[in-house]
Amino acid sequence: MPGSVQSIQRAAAILHLLAASAGRLSLAEVSSSLGLAKGTAHGLLRTLREVGLVEQDRASAQYRLGPALLQLGTSYLDVNELRARSLNWADSLAAHVAETVRLGSLLKNQVLVVHHVFRPDDSPQVLDVGTLLPAHATALGKALLAYAPTAVRALPQIERYTRRTVVSMPRLRQELTQVRRAGVAVENEEWLVGMAGIAAPIRGSGGLVVGSIGLSGPVERLCLTSGAPRPALAAAVTDAAAAIARELEPDRR
Numbered sequence: 001m002p003g004s005v006q007s008i009q010r011a012a013a014i015l016h017l018l019a020a021s022a023g024r025l026s027l028a029e030v031s032s033s034l035g036l037a038k039g040t041a042h043g044l045l046r047t048l049r050e051v052g053l054v055e056q057d058r059a060s061a062q063y064r065l066g067p068a069l070l071q072l073g074t075s076y077l078d079v080n081e082l083r084a085r086s087l088n089w090a091d092s093l094a095a096h097v098a099e100t101v102r103l104g105s106l107l108k109n110q111v112l113v114v115h116h117v118f119r120p121d122d123s124p125q126v127l128d129v130g131t132l133l134p135a136h137a138t139a140l141g142k143a144l145l146a147y148a149p150t151a152v153r154a155l156p157q158i159e160r161y162t163r164r165t166v167v168s169m170p171r172l173r174q175e176l177t178q179v180r181r182a183g184v185a186v187e188n189e190e191w192l193v194g195m196a197g198i199a200a201p202i203r204g205s206g207g208l209v210v211g212s213i214g215l216s217g218p219v220e221r222l223c224l225t226s227g228a229p230r231p232a233l234a235a236a237v238t239d240a241a242a243a244i245a246r247e248l249e250p251d252r253r
Contacts, residue, residue, distance in 0.1 A: 010036065011044050015053065015069065024062035079105050082202070082211045083115045085247040090117045090213060093240040097233055099217040102128060104140035104199070105210070106148055109155050111141040119217070136172055137165050139197030142185035143212035146176040147201055164189045184234045185212075188227050189219060196222040198229045200241035204248045213241050 013034050018025060025033075031041040045063055048054035052068030086103050094101040094117040103115035111133040118125045135141030135151070136158055145152050158167045166172050179185045187197035199214025215222060215237060223229055 007044065010034070010040070011048060014041070014044055014048065015065065018054065018063060018065050021064075024057055024060065024064045026060075026062050030063065078204070078210055079112075079114050082204075082244075082248070086115060086202070086211075086213065086244045089240045089243045089247070090115055093213070093215075093236060094118070095120055097215060097236050099215045099221065099233075100125070102140060102214055102216060103202075104133070104138075104144065104212045104214070106135065106141075106144040106151060107132065109135055109151060111135050111138060111144065111212075113140075114211070134159065134161065134191060137161050137187065137191040139185040139187035139199035139216075140212045140214045142176060142179055142187065143199040143201045143214065144209060145172075146179035146185065147209035152176065161191055162189055162193050166190065183238055184229065185214075186223070186227075186229050188223055194219060196229075198222055198233055198237050200234075200238045202241045202248070203245045210248070211244075213237065213244065 014030060017030060017033055027038060027042055027045065030036070030045065031038045034041065036044075045054055045056075049056055049063075049066065052066045054063050054069075055066040056063050082105065083103060090101045090103055098120055100119045101117040102113050104111040105114050106112075113128045113131045113133065116128045118127075133141060135145050136155065152173070155169070158169065158172070159165075160167050166175060175185075183200060185197075185199045187195075187199075189195065191197075195216065196219040197214050197216045199212045201209040202211040202213055204210035215233060221230075222233060
């Protein structure tokens with residue numbers, strides 16, 4: 001296949017082989033099943049083990065799928081289910097408040113935009129689905145970080161985007177505490193000059209925060225002169241997040 005990478009193809013074949021196996025496989029079994037030299041198979045298995053996609057039993061030295069692969073699969077299902085169950089509510093929110101609506105999911109220290117509803121007017125707009133946003137500088141991100149202490153601890157040096165970007169970790173933690181108290185996150189020219197955001201966390205099964213939904217637009221439309229979100233908009237966002245959470249309840253599936 002033109003443009004394909006042989007080592008990736010072989011690694012994928014190993015994962016498929018392990019997935020189809022009822023138990024663990026030895027190096028010799030992997031090597032013979034895929035027609036690979038033992039040295040090649042061992043190198044691929046070692047790399048897959050290092051990144052958590054494969055794990056090796058210490059006693060038997062045999063291999064099976066690792067926990068990281070399960071996490072990847074679960075993340076894919078969660079994001080797609082989140083998006084599918086949010087479509088109607090996101091569309092309704094955009095129509096109600098006449099602003100851009102985006103749905104986000106935490107990806108390490110960034111926010112992955114998984115759904116985007118254009119502002120319902122004729123102004124030129126660009127689809128943001130698939131875009132990665134800085135979690136610390138966006139309302140979507142802060143609504144997620146407030147409930148993800150591990151992600152907060154893993155934040156690298158906080159980058160400044162505007163003069164309003166919070167780059168102090170103690171101050172960011174204070175803001176996240178306020179998000180938990182208020183149930184809504186605000187972004188006021190922290191990512192883009194002149195732009196603001198209002199977002200709320202979306203809870204899934206067991207109360208786990210699985211995403212966030214928020215508005216994006218000019219500061220003067222979303223925020224009061226004090227910098228606080230306009231109450232009607234904050235209420236609309238939290239109502240939408242609560243409605244999506246109800247859609248995610250197990251007994252509704």
